[in-house]
Amino acid sequence: MKFTELGLVPEILRSIADQGYETPTPIQMQAIPVVLSGRDLMACAQTGTGKTAGFTLPILNRLAGNRVTGPRKIRVLILTPTRELAAQVEESVRTYGAHLPFKSLVMFGGVGMNPQISALRSGIDILVATPGRLLDHAQQRNVDLSGVEVLVLDEADRMLDMGFIHDIKRVIKLVPKKRQNLLFSATFSDEIRTLASTFLVDPEYVESERRNSPPDLVKQYVYKVDRERKRDLLVELIRDKGWYQVLVFTRTKWGANGLTEKLLKAGIEADVIHGNKSQNARTRALANFKSGKLHVLVATDIAARGIDINELPHVVNFELPNVAEDYVHRIGRTGRAGTEGAAVSLVCVDEHKLLHDIERLLKKQIEVVAYPGYEPDPGIRAEPILMRSAGTRGGQRSQAGRSGSGAARGSSPKAAGGPRTGTGKPGGASHHSGNRHR
Ligand code: AMP
Secondary structure (H helix, E strand, C coil): CCHHHHCCCHHHHHHHHHHCCCCCCHHHHHHHHHHHHCCCEEEECCCCCCHHHHHHHHHHHHHHHCCCCCCCCCCEEEECCCHHHHHHHHHHHHHHCCCCCCCEEEECECCCCHHHHHHHHHCCCEEEECHHHHHHHHHCCCCCCCCCCEEEECCHHHHHHCCCHHHHHHHHHHCCCCCEEEEEECCCCHHHHHHHHHHCCCCEEEECCCCCCCCCCEEEEEEECCHHHHHHHHHHHHHHHCCCCEEEECCCHHHHHHHHHHHHHCCCCEEEECCCCCHHHHHHHHHHHHHCCCCEEEECHHHHCCCCCCCECEEEECCCCCCHHHHHHHHCCECCCCCCEEEEEEECHHHHHHHHHHHHHHCCCCEEECCCCCCCCCCCCCCCCCCCCCCCHHHHCCCCCCCCCCCCCCCCCCCCCCHHHHCCCCCCCCECCCCCCC
């Protein structure tokens, strides 16, 4: 199938051609006709599948085919869990709408409200926002959502993980009852199904690829190593193998900071993004990483969620995630767009159960590679993994439960004060608007 067969207006086909895209991705092939038909949609699609264009293109088409006269009103509202994703989605809106006259705005917290207020006053067709800042504006009556025709929840699973359910419900009350609803989620948990049953009306269901399957092009390896030697091994691997553009995941903000310091001391250009970093610092780190100035970007799961970096050669799980699905999200950042990528996990004795959970989800074993000189000491016992970073080394691990039973590891990270909850209310902390109009 070709883009030209989907019934999109010439202006949109032109921007698709500008991007050099020739064929729609599977999620686009399925989602675009549904969105064009005006039906509600529930789509299971992970980052890297082309899902953003999957909803952006037909939404723009809808606006183009039904232009309204008079002052601009917000006709499309797209909610995302994180600032980064909001910025990326709005960037896509501008890219695909480059030959159309619509105005878009990205709105998130952490930056002043005033530029967003002036942008809103100047008239916006498409608003991309994190829920917290949007509600701040709604409370102050800066934003009028009474003209919304399409409401999109992007990465809805992550929004629920981050505790946005009440914010989402409050936003839904502010938009007209009669509207088109699109729900995108990487996973379909029971919570998502519950949300879908209240949010969507007679939805069409589409799925981009098998659930929880990482991209085929990603080569996965495990290096077994002692927990205290992980940092040294990472430095060694980066140097020895000449890795560049390495995205490294840690479980906690505390761990991310410590690792970044270690890399810098070793002379490796590195920076860190997590929920406690200012928006400017995060944007700068990401830009430097994308441009190749930084060799390593250390990130927590939430900060890295949705980051769109194409052809990323290396993803390192410095620590395995507590939720097996997060492993798939993490490594989905590499091996995209036909390029091969490598996902490397440094696994210590504490993490054997997590590794087992991941392999069970993937339905395959991950190849274990030895790095000479870093073989694990069989005398070291497993310790429970605690997510709460007390800001001290001692706070990271419990002194109780050295049995290695893994009981604490099995506990739900959603209940733990880990990165998911540790950022507080990311959207609500409120952030900036790019306020970029065409
Ligand atoms: P997404 O899943 O929306 O984050 O998109 C992942 C990447 O795929 C982005 O860099 C898009 O620019 C790119 N992309 C989207 N649609 C296509 C397409 N039809 N052909 C090639 N690349 C695409």
